[in-house]
């Protein structure tokens with residue numbers, strides 16, 4: 407696994423997007439507990455089948471309801487390392503929330519995205535304040551090396567899982583910042599660029615190497631990449 411330490415990525419602190427408030431702000435602790443306790447913990451839960459990343463939604467909600475925020479965040483991240491941003495940018499009304507059984511009962515569906523945001527945001531805050539990692543870096547090194555093209559959400563998540571398995575994961579990004587659409591193309595009432603960069607920094611700290619300003623086919627050829635890496 408690469409031991410390179412990526413410099414912490416930052417953006418200008420006075421961006422105009424900061425003036426745009428969240429459309430769905432972070433739940434307070436009481437709001438999260440009340441909402442989590444409404445979940446029926448359905449057997450064969452339709453919300454899971456509707457989630458493209460297959461997060462065990464009733465399991466993470468139950469952990470919020472019992473005050474186990476770190477456990478809840480782990481359930482989310484084990485299925486989806488980008489669980490923080492997806493909790494905020496996914497069209498949940500068409501996915502998990504749209505599939506919640508409460509819709510058929512003419513009750514308000516469980517606010518799954520907001521609960522997901524609550525668990526992941528609180529867990530990441532705790533990681534910063536205690537220095538205790540949710541997913542400690544893997545000390546076992548594999549001989550394998552994987553190159554990933556583009557630092558969008560799919561590459562970031564894939565690289566994080568590889569790094570956690572001890573595989574050297576190197577991302578090549580032609581722009582100056584990682585995050586792809588999350589960084590450049592989400593409406594700021596949902597998610598700020600700063601949040602995307604913070605999430606990317608969190609991913610990189612698991613042992614992922616990021617090379618920015620490198621365009622495949624221009625700065626390095628695909629053939630060279632295929633030659634140098636076990637998988638691309």
Ligand code: SF4
Nearest residue numbers: 445446448453506507
């Ligand atoms: S369908 Fe709704 S009530 Fe059932 S487990 Fe999923 S979120 Fe909870």
